[in-house]
Amino acid sequence: MTNIGVILGSTRPGRVGHQVGEWVAKQGSQHDGINVEVVDIKDYDLPVFDEPQSPLSGSYAHAHTRQWSAKVAEFDGYVFVTPEYNRSIPSALKNAIDYLYGEWNNKAAGFVSYGSNVGGARAVEHLRLITAGLQLAGVRTQVSLSLATDFAAFAAFTPGDRHNTMLRQLFTEVTAWADALAPLRRA
Template identity: 35%
Template sequence: MALNLQVIICSVRPGRVGPSVANWFYEFAKEHSNFDVSLVDLATFNLPMYDEPKHPRLQEYQHEHTKAWSRSVDRADAYVFVLPEYNFCPPSSFTNALNYVYKEWNYKPCAFVSYGGISGSLRSTQVAKQLVTTLKMMPILESVMVQMPWNLLDENKHFIANEHHISSGDSLLEELEKWAKALKTMR
């Protein structure tokens, strides 16, 4: 049985570039990995700032948006977060989505496809790696970093990957699969 990988678009900002980058990685992962891959867009869950009355470790969710998010997160064996950088940090939508659930994230690996200006969102990714460890996730070292993604879009706003994006993506998926198999035994 194949492992389930979610490619999660973390920005919900209007006019975002994230979906273009995420769609490329989603198609790339479907062709180049042993995962069953799904594309998840945080914007479709409409998660307000955390509004559950009980701690997420209890899994006693009151709101339908939380229950839907819980089901989505729980289905995956691994995650690739497609992450921009806002003021050297991940967007609040990413942090909020992490905080909504707890056990659903535990003992699963994650990786990052980061995008932004000259830093390619590396600072945001470093902060995000600290956040995910508090949810008992294992952030892997391998990543894909995209500098100036708006310069890599075709006339239809499709992201056109360079060779270093592709080779980084191959390394990311290979390592993520190893960790997903290993951590599945802990769940």
């Protein structure tokens, strides 16, 4: 089985990301051969990066980092669910990503975004650069959701069939890359 973590990238009160994350997980669980789990960074209560050593060392002084490390290490790939804040990703997501290094390496990454202008596309462009630096293989297909058209009254998520189709393709790509990179993770 291939383990895929759906990383919720917003900790904001009143966020809609949890609706998107649950939809992503539900769609992913319909694929054969994969386990999908929603991972909400809010549950880890990570302060602004506070480790005395670089994440490259893999040596963590704080319990919150060790807990986060153990969770991220469980997965073969990820689907990041991110809103677009000020034309980029939320600071909480960047902070959570920056806590670790080796746990991300040689795994696959897919991207689902939401926002008011271009469906969070600019956030994904930044996230692609960040994840590439962590040796994550970003897949081509991405899902971009508009707060104006994919959320009733900007609050209740109502995905269309075209989004379901794109998400199925995204999971196919993430799974293929995660499986292809498995020998590198074992090394």
